[in-house]
Amino acid sequence: MINYDRRSFFPLKKKINTTDISSLIFQHVLDKKFTNIFEILDLSSLRKLRKNSVIFSNNNLLPSESKNINFLLITDNFKLFKNNTYKNIILVKNLSHVYNLILNAIFIHEDNINDKIKYKSVNDSYLCDQSLIDKSANIGINCVIGRGVIIGKNCIIKNNVVIKNSILGDNVVISDNTTIGSTGFGFNINNMGSKNLSPQLGIVVINDNVHIGSNCTIDRGKIDETIIGQNCMLDNLIHIGHNVIIGKNVCIAAQTGISGSVIIGDNVIIGGQVGMTGHITIGNNVKIAAKSGVTKSIPNNMTVAGFPAVNINEWKRNIIKIKKWK
Amino acid sequence: MINYDRRSFFPLKKKINTTDISSLIFQHVLDKKFTNIFEILDLSSLRKLRKNSVIFSNNNLLPSESKNINFLLITDNFKLFKNNTYKNIILVKNLSHVYNLILNAIFIHEDNINDKIKYKSVNDSYLCDQSLIDKSANIGINCVIGRGVIIGKNCIIKNNVVIKNSILGDNVVISDNTTIGSTGFGFNINNMGSKNLSPQLGIVVINDNVHIGSNCTIDRGKIDETIIGQNCMLDNLIHIGHNVIIGKNVCIAAQTGISGSVIIGDNVIIGGQVGMTGHITIGNNVKIAAKSGVTKSIPNNMTVAGFPAVNINEWKRNIIKIKKWK
Amino acid sequence: MINYDRRSFFPLKKKINTTDISSLIFQHVLDKKFTNIFEILDLSSLRKLRKNSVIFSNNNLLPSESKNINFLLITDNFKLFKNNTYKNIILVKNLSHVYNLILNAIFIHEDNINDKIKYKSVNDSYLCDQSLIDKSANIGINCVIGRGVIIGKNCIIKNNVVIKNSILGDNVVISDNTTIGSTGFGFNINNMGSKNLSPQLGIVVINDNVHIGSNCTIDRGKIDETIIGQNCMLDNLIHIGHNVIIGKNVCIAAQTGISGSVIIGDNVIIGGQVGMTGHITIGNNVKIAAKSGVTKSIPNNMTVAGFPAVNINEWKRNIIKIKKWK
Numbered sequence: 001m002i003n004y005d006r007r008s009f010f011p012l013k014k015k016i017n018t019t020d021i022s023s024l025i026f027q028h029v030l031d032k033k034f035t036n037i038f039e040i041l042d043l044s045s046l047r048k049l050r051k052n053s054v055i056f057s058n059n060n061l062l063p064s065e066s067k068n069i070n071f072l073l074i075t076d077n078f079k080l081f082k083n084n085t086y087k088n089i090i091l092v093k094n095l096s097h098v099y100n101l102i103l104n105a106i107f108i109h110e111d112n113i114n115d116k117i118k119y120k121s122v123n124d125s126y127l128c129d130q131s132l133i134d135k136s137a138n139i140g141i142n143c144v145i146g147r148g149v150i151i152g153k154n155c156i157i158k159n160n161v162v163i164k165n166s167i168l169g170d171n172v173v174i175s176d177n178t179t180i181g182s183t184g185f186g187f188n189i190n191n192m193g194s195k196n197l198s199p200q201l202g203i204v205v206i207n208d209n210v211h212i213g214s215n216c217t218i219d220r221g222k223i224d225e226t227i228i229g230q231n232c233m234l235d236n237l238i239h240i241g242h243n244v245i246i247g248k249n250v251c252i253a254a255q256t257g258i259s260g261s262v263i264i265g266d267n268v269i270i271g272g273q274v275g276m277t278g279h280i281t282i283g284n285n286v287k288i289a290a291k292s293g294v295t296k297s298i299p300n301n302m303t304v305a306g307f308p309a310v311n312i313n314e315w316k317r318n319i320i321k322i323k324k325w326k
Numbered sequence: 327m328i329n330y331d332r333r334s335f336f337p338l339k340k341k342i343n344t345t346d347i348s349s350l351i352f353q354h355v356l357d358k359k360f361t362n363i364f365e366i367l368d369l370s371s372l373r374k375l376r377k378n379s380v381i382f383s384n385n386n387l388l389p390s391e392s393k394n395i396n397f398l399l400i401t402d403n404f405k406l407f408k409n410n411t412y413k414n415i416i417l418v419k420n421l422s423h424v425y426n427l428i429l430n431a432i433f434i435h436e437d438n439i440n441d442k443i444k445y446k447s448v449n450d451s452y453l454c455d456q457s458l459i460d461k462s463a464n465i466g467i468n469c470v471i472g473r474g475v476i477i478g479k480n481c482i483i484k485n486n487v488v489i490k491n492s493i494l495g496d497n498v499v500i501s502d503n504t505t506i507g508s509t510g511f512g513f514n515i516n517n518m519g520s521k522n523l524s525p526q527l528g529i530v531v532i533n534d535n536v537h538i539g540s541n542c543t544i545d546r547g548k549i550d551e552t553i554i555g556q557n558c559m560l561d562n563l564i565h566i567g568h569n570v571i572i573g574k575n576v577c578i579a580a581q582t583g584i585s586g587s588v589i590i591g592d593n594v595i596i597g598g599q600v601g602m603t604g605h606i607t608i609g610n611n612v613k614i615a616a617k618s619g620v621t622k623s624i625p626n627n628m629t630v631a632g633f634p635a636v637n638i639n640e641w642k643r644n645i646i647k648i649k650k651w652k
Numbered sequence: 653m654i655n656y657d658r659r660s661f662f663p664l665k666k667k668i669n670t671t672d673i674s675s676l677i678f679q680h681v682l683d684k685k686f687t688n689i690f691e692i693l694d695l696s697s698l699r700k701l702r703k704n705s706v707i708f709s710n711n712n713l714l715p716s717e718s719k720n721i722n723f724l725l726i727t728d729n730f731k732l733f734k735n736n737t738y739k740n741i742i743l744v745k746n747l748s749h750v751y752n753l754i755l756n757a758i759f760i761h762e763d764n765i766n767d768k769i770k771y772k773s774v775n776d777s778y779l780c781d782q783s784l785i786d787k788s789a790n791i792g793i794n795c796v797i798g799r800g801v802i803i804g805k806n807c808i809i810k811n812n813v814v815i816k817n818s819i820l821g822d823n824v825v826i827s828d829n830t831t832i833g834s835t836g837f838g839f840n841i842n843n844m845g846s847k848n849l850s851p852q853l854g855i856v857v858i859n860d861n862v863h864i865g866s867n868c869t870i871d872r873g874k875i876d877e878t879i880i881g882q883n884c885m886l887d888n889l890i891h892i893g894h895n896v897i898i899g900k901n902v903c904i905a906a907q908t909g910i911s912g913s914v915i916i917g918d919n920v921i922i923g924g925q926v927g928m929t930g931h932i933t934i935g936n937n938v939k940i941a942a943k944s945g946v947t948k949s950i951p952n953n954m955t956v957a958g959f960p961a962v963n964i965n966e967w968k969r970n971i972i973k974i975k976k977w978k
Contacts (some may be wrong), residue, residue: 111478111499113464124771124778125919126450126467138765141778141796142812144467144485145501154765156846158834159796159814160468162485162502162540164355173763173846176796176831179502179540182919183563185580190596192575193535193557194482194499200922209845213830214814214869215503216888217540217562217580223769226404231845232392235837236869236891237909238543239580239598249844254837254869255909256582256597257563269841271925272891272909273945275581275617282329289928291616291959293599305684307617308645318648319960322970325651326978336881351767355820439790440655445776452776470793470828486794486879488811488828488866504868505828508810510888511906515921518901519861519883520808520825543906551915562717563867565906565924583889583924601907601925601943608897619925619943628698633943634971644974651977 002167002205002225006050008130009148009165010107010201016040018072018088021054023104028092033181035087038070040106043201045223054106056099060085068098074098096198099107103199110146111183111197117147134170152208165220169208175236178213184219184226184242184260198222200242203320213238213254222260229266241278253290265300273307277308289315327494327549328531333471334456335474335491336433336527344398350431354418359468361413366432369527380432383426383526386411388616400424418507422514429525436472436490437509437523445475460496460599470615472507478534491546495534501562503541510552510568510586526550526568539564539580548586555572555592559642567604579616591626592602615641654819654857654877658694660782661800661817662759662853668692669742670724676757680744687739690722692758694852697875708751710818712737726750727890748840755851762798762816763835763849786822798833803869804860817872821860827888829867832856836871836878836894836912837898849872852894865890878978881918893930905942917952927959941967 016024017039022032031082042099044055049063062081063071070089075081076095094100108115119126125143127133133145137155145151146164153170161174165181174180184200202221206228212218213236220226221243228240229248238252241260250264253272257266264282271290282288283300293307306315335626342350348358370381370449371508375389380398386406388399395639398414402408402421418424434441445452451469453459457470459523463481471477479496482488487500491507500506507509512528538544539562546552548570552568555574564578567586577592579598586588590608608614609626632641668676669691674684696707701715704723712732714725724740727733728747744750746916760767770772770780777795779785785797789807797803798816805822809815813826817834854873860878864870865888872878873895880892882902890904893912902916905924909914916934923942934940935952945959958967 036453039648110484111482112441112463113482117465119467121450124773138764138768141771142468142486142794143585155733156763156765157760160486160503160794160812161828164502171846173849175811175815175932177541177829177833177869178487179486179562180503182562185539185559187559189577192559192577194497194533194537194559195558197499197537209847211846211849214834214871215541215563215829215867217503218539219562233837233839233844233846236831236834236871237563237867237889249842251844253911254893255581255907259579259598272911273599273925290929314649321648321651322973323966325973428924437808439788439808445793447776468794468812477960486812486829489845490828498668503812504827505888508827508866508888511865511885512824513885515903518885518903520863521861522862523825523885543829543890545866545888560703564888567906579908585905585924599925626754640975647977652928 004148004150004167004203006107006201007148009203010109011147012041013106013108016106021102021105022090025090025092025098025101028091028094028098028101030093030127031091033081033089035088036070038072042073043103043107043223044071046085047224054102056095056114058095095229097191100196100198103201107199107200109199109285111194111199119144136229148203149181158214165202166204168204168206169210169230171209172206173211175212178212179217180206180212181220184222185244186222186260186296202226202242207232207248210234216240219260235272245266246286249252287312327451330474330476330529331495332527332529334432335529335596336435336475338432342432347398347428347431349418350579351354351416351418351424351427354420354424354427356419357407357417359407359412359415361398364398365396368457369429369549370397370435373550380428382421384421389616401543402430423517426522426524429527433525433527435525435527437520437525467501474529475507478615484540491528492530492532493538494532495556497535498532499537501538501540501542503542506532506538507546508543510548512548512568512586528568530554541565545586556626560599573610613638654799656802656855658855660759661798661855662964663799664693664758670756673724673754673757675752677742677744677753680746680753682743683733683743685733685738685741688722690724692724694758695755695875696723699876708747708753710747716919726754747840749843752848752850755853759851759871760850763846763851763855771796792828800855810866816893817854818856818858821856821862821882823861825857825863826828827864827866827868828897830864831869832858832864834869834871834872838874838912854878854894856880859884859954861901862886868892871912887924899936928958935966939964 027247041071042053044053083090090194094272127145128147133151140159142160149294150167153173158176163180182203186198207230208286216238218240219242227245232250235254239257243261246264247266250268252270256274267282270288276294281297289305292309293306302310358372363597368376407417407538421463452474466485468486469543481498484502489506507530512524518524532558542564544566547566553571558576561580564582569587572590573592576594577597582600585604587605591610596614602620607623613629614633618635621634630639631638694702694705696705696949733743739774753826780799783801785803792811792972794812800821808825810828833856838850861881863885868890870892871894881899891909895913898916899918902920904922906927911930913931917936922940928946933949939955941957944961947960955964957964
C-alpha cells in the first residue's frame, strides 16, 4: 500500500475549515450538523477514509474506521443525514455540483487556470522542483515531470513523455509520447463543459518492473489511485481510465482501452483493441481475445472473446452457427 | 459563424491571377472562358463561396450568393462548362491533380517543404509570432502553437501539445500530447504518396468550454472548418477527421474515431472505440454504444449499438437470437 | 534492400568473442562445439544470416548462405546440435532467457539504463550527433532524432516527433507527436517485467514518399526491419508492430493496428480501426473494410470485412441472415 500526502500533488489553495465549507456552499445546503470544527486537509473516498478530510456520499457505506477520524460528510441522502452516526454532516442538493465547488476551492490542480508549475530544465527535460527522481533514473528529452512525482531506481523514461501526479517504483520503463497522470474523464453527463469536469485529485501508482509503450494515456484516479501492478507489460496506444486497478503480470496489447474503475486481477492477458465497460472486475488468469468488448465481470481463469465478450468456445460456435444457417 | 482570413494560416506564395492559373495548368486545360481577370486570394468550397477565390467542382451545386462575387470555377464537368452561368470557368481533365497543382502554387502550408515557421520560446513552449494567445491562457511546457492560431480567455493547454491552423474559444482545455489542426487524410486513392496529398487549407474551430483529452488528433478541414461545438467533452486517444462538424454538449469516450465530413448534432453521447463512416449525419440526442461501427446516418433521439450499428434493442435481440439458435 | 551497420544504432558494449559468450551463459549451457573463435559484431535472424553474428534458433531452417560466414548458433534443440552442419554451436536450456542475457551483454540499446545518448539542439529540436539528416529536410520543433537515424531529401518531420533506430527515404512526411522506431512488444509471456523485454535490435525502414499521420507508433524490428513501402499513406493513431513489412501504395485509415510480423502486399487498402493477428500475410490489392479483425492470411485481390474477417459479401449476407431470423 502506497502512502503519500495528497497535498504534494495538489497543494491547498488556503486554510479552510468545516465552517468555511458550509459558508462556501450555503446556497446548496438543506441542513447541517456540526459536532466540532476542524481544518480540511484531505479528501476521502468510500474506499478509504482519511484524517481531516471531506467525503461525499449518497449512501451510507462509509469505511469502518470512520469513528476515530475527523471527517466532514457531505450528502444528498436525507436518510443518511437523519441517522445519528455522523458527527459532522451537511445535507445538500446537487451533490456533484457541490463536489466540484468545494474541491476547486480547496485544492490547486492542473485543470485550474491558476496552476502554474515551476520547472527546472535538466538535460533538455523539464522537472518540477517538487518532484523526487532517483539519480539512477534515465530521463529522455522533452519530458515533463510534474509536481510531487516520485520516480524510483533505474527507471527509463524515454522522450516527450509527460508524467504528472504519479508515483513510479523501480525499473519502470515509459516509452515515447506517453501521458501518465493526466485528468480522468469524470463529470456529470447532464452538465458538460470544461469547467464542469469533476476535479480529479487522485494519482497514478506504477509498481516495479512495469513496461509501458508509446503514445499511451494513463489517467490518475478521481480520489484514490489508478494502479498498475508489478511486472505488467503494456504495448502502445493503450488507454487506462481513472481508478483502474491492475494486478501483477498483466499483459495488454496495443490500442486496448480500460474504462474507469475496472479492477483486473493477476496474470491476465488482454489482446489488442479490447474495450471494457467501466466498474467491472476481471478475475485472475483471465485471457481476453483481441477486439473483445467486455461488458460484465469475468471470473478467474476464463477465456473470453467477441462483443459482448463470452466464453471463447461459445464465440467460436456462434461464428460457425451463423456461417451454416441459411 | 467564425470569420477569419485564410491567409493568416496559409500565406500566399506570390501574387497570382486567373490568367496565371490558366497558364500554370495549361497541360490539363480542355477549354476555358474568362469574363474578367482578378487576383486569387482565397479558396471556396461548395459549402461557402468566398470573394476572389478559386473553386473546384464536378457538379453545379454552387452556393446561391455566387453571382455577386468574383470567383474562378475549375471543373471536369462538360455540362457545367457549357451552360452560361459562370463568368470565369476552366474545363480540365484530372480535377484532383489540378486541385493539388494550383493550391500548392498559391498557398504555403505545412506539407510544403519550404514552410519554415519562426517561433519564439515563451516559458519553454514555442509560439509562432503570428499567433494570438490571450494573456489569461495557461500554456504548458513543450507546446508548439503555429501560425495564425487564436487562443481565447482562460484556456488551459497542457504539455507537449501541438496546435496549428486553429481557433480556440474561451475556457478550452487541451490535455497533453494532443495534436490539433494537423493535415487531413485527403488524396486520390489512385495516386498515393506524400507529394500527392491534397493540400488541406482549412482550419479547426474549437468553441467555448470544450475539454479535449490526451493524445488526441483533430485534423483541420480541407477547405472549410473542422468544428467542435460548445461544452463538448472528449476523452483520450480520439481521432476527429477533416471537415467533421460536432454540435454542442457532445460527449465522446476514449479511442473513438470520427471519419471525415461527418456531421454530429447536439447532446450526442458516444461510447469508446466507436467508428463512423465518413460523410454521414448523426442527429441530436443520439446515443451510440461503445464499439459501435456507424455506417449510415442516424435520426434524432435514437440509441444505436453494434456493427453495423442498429437500434440498440435490435442489437440486443440479435445477440439473444444467436445464443438461442442451434 | 537496405544496407546498414547495426552498430550505428546499437553500439557494442565491449569486445566479445564466441568464447566469452560461452562463459557468460555457462549456467545455461548443456553442450557446446567450437571450430574457431571469432568476435561477435552482429545478430542474425532466420531471414538473413550476417557475418560474425550470433543467431538463436530452435529449428534448423537457417538461411542458405550459412556455410561461408562465421556465425555462432545458439539453440535449445538437441537434434540441431547433434547433426554436424554447424561449426560453432551452443546447446542451452531456456533459449529466450539466454537471448536476453547475451544481447544485453553485447549491445547498447534504449531499454538499457546506461544508454545515454548525446544530442545537439538545432532549431529547437534535438538531433543525435551520429544521425545523418539531409540538409533539405524540414525538421519541426521539439523533435528527437536518435542515434544512427538517416533522413533523406525533402522530408518533413513535424513537431514533437520521436524518430529512433530508423532510416527514412526521400519525401517522407511524419506528422506531429508520432513515435518511430521505439521498442517492439516482444517477451516471453511466462516471464514478464520491463527487465525481461527481449532486446529489440532491429530498425524501421520508411521508403520514399510515405506519409505518416499524427500520434502513430511504428515499432522497430526485433532483429531485422519493420518496413513501410513507397507511397504508403498512413492516417492518425495507427500502430505498426515490430517486423511488419508493408508493400507499396498501401493506404491505412486511422486507429488501425497491425500486429507484429504481419506481411502486407502492394496496393492494399485498409479501413479505420482494423486489427490483425500477428504473423499473417495479406496479398496484393486486398481491401479490408473498417473495423475488421483479420485473423488469418488473405489471398490477393480479396475484399474482406467483419470479425473474424471474411469475404465482404459473406459478411453482408450474415448480417441479413441475423436480421431475418426469428
